[in-house]
Amino acid sequence: MTDWPIPSDGDQVRFLKNIQRLLNEGSFVASYKFALLHSLADLAVEFGDDSGAPLDLTIRQIAERFIRLYWQQVRPFQVAGSDSGIVLKQNTGRQADVINRIAAARVRSAGSLYRGRMDRPAWKALVSDVATTVRVMPLWKLQTVGSERLDFLYDNIETGASIMLKPGMAYCFRAFYPVLCGLFRSSWIDYLRRANARDLGYANDLQDFLFGHERASLDVYVPILRDVQRGECFYCRGHLRSSADVDHFIPWSRCHSDLAHNFVLAHRGCNSAKSDHLAFEKHLEAWAVRNADMRAELNQRFDAAAIVYDLDVSRRIASWAYAYAEQANSQVWIRDSEFKRLDGSWRAILVA
């Protein structure tokens, strides 16, 4: 195995400056470049590691991430004072075909990404359409600013079915993931405001519409988690009364993952005390054990409820989140207002 160097502080600053240049100086005729940058960051978290190694990504993987990002955005946006919603334009001319196709797929499956994916021939055709758009539109243009080619993320080979993130790039995406996603999302929102200025007016709930998670959609988890947790709060093991909160085990603020294994059921008080913190190692162990021991039952219940799940990806996201917190010297939540410093013992739990 080759050892790749971890990017130096100087390398990391250069990475951030280059990302800023893409956002500030790149030209944007559609929102695809934001979706591409966001997808690369997501895939670095889901499939990369912190070794500094290069990372191969297929254009198909990128296309699937694209669809997931746009899936939420193509539903009609309700403008205050108007009866019908509008599908936001994702480019400066007329709506891009690929957006119309994703919107049509969403309608066909009644909004359910799970059902969309289960309709295999249609899903395959959609992914391959989107992959073509990724290849023709943003992929080989992303790193061009003015007449200059930065090419720091991957080589512009302009052909083939995959790209390779250069050594250190997956590391940098992972090291700055929350702040990068915030940057990509706010640039994306600004772009959509300009592209839809006439329709949108001063609508101020775009952030939630485009990137939020729908509280109501979490209700589907309540009966499943009540059963697997035997009516107990995931964190304090106390009895759950009729009202309980569905909690993102890896907080939504750190990573927008709505894959099913990331959810636990907790008292409202426990959930709000945990807030945006990671849970300490004992909770992490309980989460890992639950997912492993009840894998078959959980999968069957998720399938029956048409919820998207992928335990391996959920575990890799958790590994990223704990590695990130350890590097940041973060505290993790125990109970109430009790915290401790995260140490390296989480590795044995997630790597096992």
Ligand SMILES: [Zn+2]
């Ligand atoms: Zn509790």
